[in-house]
Amino acid sequence: MSKVYFSDRKAESHYNMLDKLEHVLQEMGFLDAIEEGEKVMVKTHFGQWGNTNYIRPAYVRKAVELIREAGGVPFVCESCGLGYGEGGAYGGRTTAPEYLAMAELNGYTQATVNAPILMADGYWGTDVFDVEIDGEYVKKVDVATAVLDSDKILMLTHAKGHGLGGLGGSVKNLGIGLVGKKGKAEMHWMGDIDLDEEKCLGPECSKCLKVCPVRCITMEEKANIEKDECIACYHCIHVCNRVKAKAISMTWRPNHTQVYRFVENALGVIDSIGREKFWYVNLAVDISDKCDCWNVGAPLLVHDIGIFGSKDPLAIDQASLDAINEAPANPESAVGKEVCQEKFATAHACKDPDSGEIVPLADIQMAHADKMKLGSREYELVQLTREKPDKS
Numbered sequence: 001m002s003k004v005y006f007s008d009r010k011a012e013s014h015y016n017m018l019d020k021l022e023h024v025l026q027e028m029g030f031l032d033a034i035e036e037g038e039k040v041m042v043k044t045h046f047g048q049w050g051n052t053n054y055i056r057p058a059y060v061r062k063a064v065e066l067i068r069e070a071g072g073v074p075f076v077c078e079s080c081g082l083g084y085g086e087g088g089a090y091g092g093r094t095t096a097p098e099y100l101a102m103a104e105l106n107g108y109t110q111a112t113v114n115a116p117i118l119m120a121d122g123y124w125g126t127d128v129f130d131v132e133i134d135g136e137y138v139k140k141v142d143v144a145t146a147v148l149d150s151d152k153i154l155m156l157t158h159a160k161g162h163g164l165g166g167l168g169g170s171v172k173n174l175g176i177g178l179v180g181k182k183g184k185a186e187m188h189w190m191g192d193i194d195l196d197e198e199k200c201l202g203p204e205c206s207k208c209l210k211v212c213p214v215r216c217i218t219m220e221e222k223a224n225i226e227k228d229e230c231i232a233c234y235h236c237i238h239v240c241n242r243v244k245a246k247a248i249s250m251t252w253r254p255n256h257t258q259v260y261r262f263v264e265n266a267l268g269v270i271d272s273i274g275r276e277k278f279w280y281v282n283l284a285v286d287i288s289d290k291c292d293c294w295n296v297g298a299p300l301l302v303h304d305i306g307i308f309g310s311k312d313p314l315a316i317d318q319a320s321l322d323a324i325n326e327a328p329a330n331p332e333s334a335v336g337k338e339v340c341q342e343k344f345a346t347a348h349a350c351k352d353p354d355s356g357e358i359v360p361l362a363d364i365q366m367a368h369a370d371k372m373k374l375g376s377r378e379y380e381l382v383q384l385t386r387e388k389p390d391k392s
Contacts, residue, residue, distance in 0.1 A: 002312035002376045003028075004319040007384040009285065009304040015386045017307070018062045021281070023384050024309035025066060030154065030279045036071040038151035043077050043120070043177060045158060045292045046103035048093065052297035053286040055158045057107045063156055063281075064115045072152065074115045078103070079144050079177055080125030081293065082184050083238050093293070094235070096123045120144035121180045124213035126231070128180035131268040135372065137260050141268025142180040152277055155313070159282040159320040161289035161301070164188075164258040166344040166362025167324075168291045169317035170280040171369055175266035181213065182231040187261040190251040191232040197222045199247035207243060208236035223247070255350050256359040263368045266313065270374070282308040282320045289334040289347035301335055301343055302327035314366065314375030321362050 005027045007020035015023075025031050034040060042063050047054025060076055067074040081093030092098035096119040103109075103117065110117055121127050121144035128142035147153065155173050162168030164187070176184055185191070200222045208217050216229035217236060225236075225248075232250060240248045270278050284305035288298035305323045310316035325343055329335045334347035345360040352359050370377050 001378040001380055002310060002315035003382055004312070004315050004379045005309040005382045005384055006306055006319070008306040012388065014388050017285075018058065019386070020307050020384070021059060021062055022066055023386065024281060024307050025063070027382070027384055028279065028309040028311065030152075030309075031066055031070045033279075034067060034070040034072040034152060038072045039149060040067045040072040040074045041077050041120070041146060041150040041153045042067070042074055042115070042156055043153060043173060044156045045173070045177065046078050046099065046108045047106045047292045048295045049102050049105055050295035050297075051290070051292055053158075053160065053288050053290070053300075054106065054292040055156065055283055057112045059283060060108070060113045060156060063154060064113055067154070068114075076108075076113050076115050076117045077120040077144075077146055079121045079179070080119055080181065082181065082188065083234050094125075118146065120146035120178060125181040125184075125233070126213045128182070129272075131272045133264060133268045133271065135264035135267065138186070138264040138268070141265050141272075142183045143269050143272045144178045144180060147178055147269065147272055150273065150277065152279065155278060155280045157280070157282050158286070158292055159284040159308070159317075159324070160287050160291065161344045161347055162291045162361075163289075163348050163350070164255055164361070165262060165365050166259070166342070166348070166360065167317060167321050167365060169282055169320055170313040171266045171317050171365065171374065172262060174269045174313060175262035175264070178269045179265045181233040183265050185232040185234065187258050187265070188253055189232050189234065190253055191230075193225060193227060193230050193232060193248065193250050195223060195225050196247045196249070199245050201243065201245050201247070205243060205245065207239040208248065211235040211239050254353060256352055256361065256364075259361055259365045260368050263365060263372055263374070266369070267372050267374060270313070278311075278313070280310050280313050280316045282316050284308060284320050284323060287324060289344060299333040300330055301333045301347060302329060310379070312375035312379070314369045314377060315379040317369070318366055318377045319379050319381060321366065
């Protein structure tokens, strides 16, 4: 059984949410574990442009300053997203320049968080190293290279919904947030890329060549894709669709099957440099059914709950999920007034194509993470409080 430290959302002037974050980090032993001069990654999510529920930069800055006070050398990380030019002029997350420019619009700069900000997987999201695992669906995980150079990693995660995994918590932040384009793509698509030469516009277009991060497309009379080299990043499909040729296609993986892959990706990430180097915080505030990669801040499912911290990514996610399911639902949110036992299952209404039944993705995620031995679903919740100072 793993310990999960928790401080609730009932903030007061003597014990605000940043104080609570510090208290959680102290009690879980993270700050004492940092040795002088150690490089400490703070992995978070900068939010999609248009989303207003993402983690406020103030939380990240607080973690950074505590790491520096403990003797560490902090830096803040994210990883590149899929697609190319997705989200418009201000909402792209595909390359490092795109995402960092958008992060600035959301308030994330070196000045606001008081530490360097970088993309853990490089310019294209292909700066990775492979880790072999014995997964049921994944055998090799492309872990973001910045993980290699980290002495400690704080996964500072926004606990919220995720349409393909139920809960977007620490496991998702590991299994999608710290893998490269290939790992993200294999979760979303089948990888069966196909080129219709009759639709291809040929050399006068050639837009697909410039956006292929692994340069597996060549052009003669028509485009040619070296399928063995392709990482299924979807870049070429987006630009081909934009010029209305629609010559390249790939099959979307069934929604209820994707969760297994990011759970197994997470296993490769934590085993890459050793589980003892990872620490987890889930900020269970501004909890909607939408992931922070959506360009909308959806109505909140439940009231703010608080801050969880643990050394166990599965235990912290299970504790967060339990608290969300136990909280009263907002009838104006995606769950409405009719809520099944798992709120995210109600909100996402992901159905098994064979049976037509709603799939409880969050529970499936927890069960598969348990099977893959990411941690324990059994946890001891340690409630943290602080007495109001006596002014007499």
